[in-house]
Amino acid sequence: MKLYRFLSGPDDSSFCHKVSLALSKGWELHGSPTYAFDAAAGVMRCGQAVTKVVEGKDYDPEMKLGEQ
Secondary structure (H helix, E strand, O other): OEEEEEEEEEOOHHHHHHHHHHHHOOOEEEEEEEEEEEOOOOEEEEEEEEEEEOOOOOOOOOOOHHHO
16 A cells, blocks of 8 residues: 655754654655745744555554554
């Protein structure tokens, strides 16, 4: 099965670490990153889609994607 996640966070090193951790667990970048202003919080936010192929499992909406 192929899984999809959208990672998001503040424009700081914590977001880069979140994406790096996903990559180290076999997730692959999907598309370009996004960057937008969160007017309610007054900060910039980053986003990046990632995908991963997992063999031998069936999709279950209850699964924790980050643990795959």
